[in-house]
Amino acid sequence: MSKKRPPKPTRDELKPGQCLCDFCTGKCCRYFSLPIDNPTTWDDYDSIRWYLAHDGAIVYVDKAQWHLLVMGRCRYLTADNRCGIYLKRPRICSEYTTADCEYDGEWIFDRLFESPEQIWEYAEAVLPPRVKPAAKAGGLPLLPIVNSPASD
Secondary structure, three states: OOOOOOOOOOHHHOOOOOOHHHHOOOHHHOEEEEEEOOOOOHHHHHHHHHHHOOOOEEEEEEOOEEEEEEEOOOOOEOOOOOEOOHHHOOHHHHHOOOOOOOOOOOOOOOEEEOOHHHHHHHHHHHOOOOOOOOOOOOOOOOOOOOOOOOOO
8 A cells, every 4th residue: 555645735834844845746857848949930930849749848938938848757756756866866956946846836827839730820820921932933843754665
């Protein structure tokens, strides 16, 4: 039988010496997020469309900054949602504090894109129409037909 976790207290309900991580599900260890250049062109949006074609990828905008979020559990997160390499964890983890973690918050973003179709629809709404290359008069040139010698 698995050990049952105590009810999740709010930050204000923590007793001296208690840590938020003792009650957390390791949310911060189940994804990573990186800022990306804010898109301004069709090519920029096409790159974001490519990101979103991958499982576990989400793009969001928070405070006017665009981000790529990749869902994926840290390989060192243990079954009880603790760090399995705590004393040797990467610096980004050791510098992370619970002051701004999402322990008791929901993900709320200015914009959220979860599929290539969503970002393309947004691009069509905010960018001028795409300029398509002008068609040549008479269409594309035809390739010559190559006749092979008949077999005897």
